Amino acid sequence: MLSRFLLSTPLLFLSAMVAQAEIKPEVILEGLKCPSGVAIQPETETVFVAETAASQIIRVVDGKAEVVVSEFPADEYGKGPTYQIGPLGLAFLDKEHLVVGDGSLKDGEEVVRVYTIGENGAEVQKADAGKKTNPLEAEGEMPGEGNFYGVAVDIDNVYVTSNGDDKKGWIARASLEKDGLGELTRYIPTKDSVDVDAPAAITISPRREVVVGQMGEINDQKDSLLTFYDQKSKSLLLSLPAELYDVVGLAYSPKTGRLYAVDYSWADPKQGGLYRLDAVRRDGQQMVKATKLIDLDQPTALAFNQAGELYITLFGNGDGKDTSKTPATGKLLKIGEGL
Template sequence: MMTARRGFFLALAAGTAIVALTADHADAQNQKKAGGPRPFARNLDNPTGIVVHPETGHVFVAERRGIVRFFKKEDGKRGRAMQVNRFPTDIYGKGPKYEIGPLGVAFLGSDHLVVGDGSRPDGEELVLVYNIEAEAPEKPARANSAAYKLGPIAPGDDSAKGEGNFYGVVVTDDGIFITANGDDTKGWILRAGVDGGKPGELKPFIATKQAVEVDAPCGITTNSDGDLVVGQMGEISLPGDSLLTVYDAKTGKLKSSMETGLNDIVGLAYSPATGKLYAVDFSWIDTTKGGLFELTVEGDEVSTRKIAELDKPTAMAFDANGNLYVTVVGTAEEGGKGKPGKVLRFGKRAL
């Protein structure tokens, strides 16, 4: 999510809209019949991050109130438990305002959860690493109980304004990598090395704005070569400016930068079943155009196929079987109870 400093662009259209049945809409209807999207979890408050445990299959979601774990109970029903809570919160946006706590999530091994912070002012936010057990906790841990606290990246030579808004997190053999949106002039990807399972100091690694002249790195994943694959979101007031970029994870060297035609890429993931690359586009300028897309790279060009229309998607993660989970902020229904945020599940046949 973006800070109040950067703001939100709210597009309002007057009059009566006539909605045509487009090819994209037809594709969305067909894939729904094939196995998705179906609600996996409801009543989430501005969910922004998601990850699936590689061994247990438990789904961990970052939302305003903390980290929520979803799991299968002994009776086969789905259980829900708060894993970590008591995060502070921050308010983002102009016009529509969103209250945000933690942002991106990833696993370091099987027993540590890495959480990118969004709940404090830029220059004070941390990357927090929590011990987790195989089973859901009876009581949640508190936000300040992290086993490791990485950062902050305070104002200084590397970042004039200090870093924050740690949106995307990915863990590789080369370390922990985090996309940050505190300083628009640099657009940092941060890195913390890992030695013996213990994370090291958090440092600025790649100044993406200087490399590609587009700001706001958000979604991040890795390809089969171990490279960092990053969705450069760009300006929220400009349509179609999101880039798909690839960096060497060891050196930070830019290997490729490709236009996608999408508005605001906030999440990226490769299917473990097919190897295909997918993105979620929040589309700040017109959220009715947001959704899930398949990205196909041929040479130095990217083509996109819209799989589903989604209501303000924010993050995505696959399970080991190739099923996809996507977090959406959603829109509150008049008179509705609970929070509008959801996790949607796409069966692998739907992709």
């Protein structure tokens, strides 16, 4: 039964497709301080970016950055180099409500926030103005999880990936309520399911499965996984090697239904890039073929607008703290329709 399901499912898309034209990204913004998340506002198609080392969220207005939410606290992540982090993943509930996954506090204190978004030029909100969920509760001796890197919104729930100190690497979930989000709870301990660390990328498939990219270890091994979970049962439907080093972003094209990923490649940023993920069969087994479309230096997130244009954030220099000595080099890129 399972094999029949995998053969018929459109979770991934077959690779018998016309070769794509040469891709030439357009730089929309540069000089950003370590952007880590990107989302497209429904109806307006305005692009929002989490500029994590600047502790703020911006949107693109007439080709320029406009601050929307500011003054997030700042935490640090990593060991040699150490990164300053604030807001991380972004996703919209609807035109007026933006969900933000937090990385600015200590594990056990971090929350998911929802902001009501005003018109262009509206007064900048402070970070604590957003409605917030509860932090995740501790599990035994382990503190509540933090670093909500990826955010995905479905009809009834919001999902976030969590990469704090808890070695299980959780997907957390909060229900959608009339006045915001319900209780944030532990949903799936991903390492228990696949024995690979660090859930980072997350999206919802056309069939409404929760699709998660497990980064794996931060080394030079292509150990990332592409995994699919049933929302109701929480069961693992499919887990496949992604042929990527550190997959941190996933998105389906609204025009073609194809699945795309960005690979940060921590150990060697020169190996990072944008990939199309296609389903293939090898020796009778379903597998993923990752086709590299362009080289990218430290990509962190991607999002399509309804026209099929793709926006990608590039992290840039490591800390973004002292731009007088080291200018910020983060970027927002745009790729035209056709993916």
